[in-house]
Amino acid sequence: MTPRAAQGSDLVLAVLLAGVAAVLLKVLSTSLDAADWVFVPLVMLPLALRRSRPRTGATLVGVAALTQALLGVPIGFHDAAVLLALATLGGWTDRRTGLVGLGCAFVLVGVGVWRRWWGYLDRRLGPDLTLVQTLSAAGAVVLVVAAWAFGEQARRAREGDLAVRQRAAQLERERSQLAELSAAAERTRIAREMHDVVAHGLTVMIVQADGASYALPPDANTDVARSALGEISRTGRAALQEMRQLLGLLRAEDGEPGQASVAPVPGLRRLDVLVAEARAAGAEVTLEVDGDLSELSELTSLTAYRLIQEGLTNARRHGGAVVTVTLQRLGEELMVSVQDSGRASGDAAAGPPGVGLTGLRERVTATGGRTRIGPVPGGGFAVTAWMPATSRAESADQRERKA
Structure with a gap:
């Protein structure tokens, strides 16, 4: 709810409660004077500020109620605004302000006992005025404590909800930063x-x-x-x-700064070794190759190898025991797919893409290709990429030879 809408609803509530209090005052009282009618709006209408300006609203309600008690004007339904203002003060401010409001409410109850604020009840509930006053004061204390406790609980709930939303926003920022770093x-x-x-x-x-x-x-x-x-x-x-x-x-992290690594660059020529390692780790891997893969560019071969490596690693990590690896030469394009059977449901499928998958997209994009990563119909999770089979220079050279 927007602040303007909340303020409007509070105004409607204050006017409605003031009208109900006036009707009850007329029905329950046999003799009324001008003071009775004056304090109905004075106590009730400040509730229109209860959420937009909770401290101001509670102060105005408290001053009006204290004035009513000091003048000895009997209590009425409109004085329930004290409880509502106290609950709102505790729920929409801080703990210290709520405790100050609770102390002020106790003072108001004490003044009410001294001035026989609830004299209307005293005259109608029994002949033993001492007992009636004691019960009235005890009841007022219970209501005040209950109103404060309600507001305190509401404040804790609001703070907990705010903490959850802030944590969710922080996690989203961290996830975004992690993806960028990846x-x-x-x-x-x-x-x-x-x-x-x-x-x-x-x-x-x-x-x-x-x-x-x-x-x-x-x-x-x-x-x-x-x-x-x-x-x-x-x-x-x-x-x-x-x-x-x-x-x-x-x-630098592989050796001395400024020196290149002598390790061979992996490619599809090591695909059999990669599949054998996955099978040895317990995965049931099916390898399907369609077309000639001998004339692939080094970059495409390397990217395809890394994609299959990441797909097999994710399958083992997320319980995809059955994996199908497909390589298909489609003219000047190579299609590579790794589909497992273990992530059709659960947290892995529902969560955000991992950092490894983010890196795969970067690799495939660098070759001029495209990717499709996500759950597949019928169950499972697939990582699929389409990449140029040869570099642009090689493709141009092949076209010239054919011509």
Whole structure:
């Protein structure tokens, strides 16, 4: 409820209660004077401020009720506003303010006993005025304590609800930050592995250029070709050296800063080993391969390997004992899918994507591909990606050869 709507509802409640109090005053009292009618709106109407300005509203109600008690005007239904104002004060402020309101209410009860505030009850409930006053005072104390306790409970409930919502917002922020950190870390890993992929390609290019240069016969007709091959070799070596200088720092955690890793870059050539490891861990893995996978680019092969590795890891983690790994060559595109049977229901399927899946999206996007990750009809969870089978340069070269 908006603050304006709450203030409007409080105003309606205050007017309605004042009207009911006036009717009851007329019905239950045999003799009335002007003071009786004056205190009905004075005590009741400040309730219109009970939530928008709880301290001001409670103060106005308390001052009006205290004035009524000091003047000896008998208690009426409208004085129930004291209890409502006390409950609201405790529920919509802090604990200290609620205790101050409780103390003021006790003072009001004491003044009422002294001035026989409930003289109307004294005259009608029995001849023993002492007993009636004692019971009236005890009843008033019980009602005051009950109103304060109700407000205190409401305050705790509101604070608990606020704490839950703040915690949920904090978790959402942390989840978002974790996803961003995961994406950044995955980009770093991609850059490290790209270092190896590109370094391998440049090395092959340099070796081939040097080999072709040495294979040319030493005559004037081949000087231009030899010069071009020499330029290719020099440019390749310079590019390789600059790339190592720029990307070698990313290897700091693997070795000395500035040094590149000598570990081979994984790819689909190690797929059988990866599947065997998953089977040894207890998973029932079915591998389906359709089409020629021998001419895939290094980047696509590496990304496909990482996708299958992450899919098998998640399947073991979430209880997907039956896993189907599918690789299908669709012309110039490679489709890779890992589907398990263990996450069709439960927390894993309902929760947000893990950081590993976030990294997979980064990897596939880097190749120019697309992903689809989530539950599948009939049960299970699938990670599917479509990626270019070859790099743009390789695709252009193949088209030229066909032409």
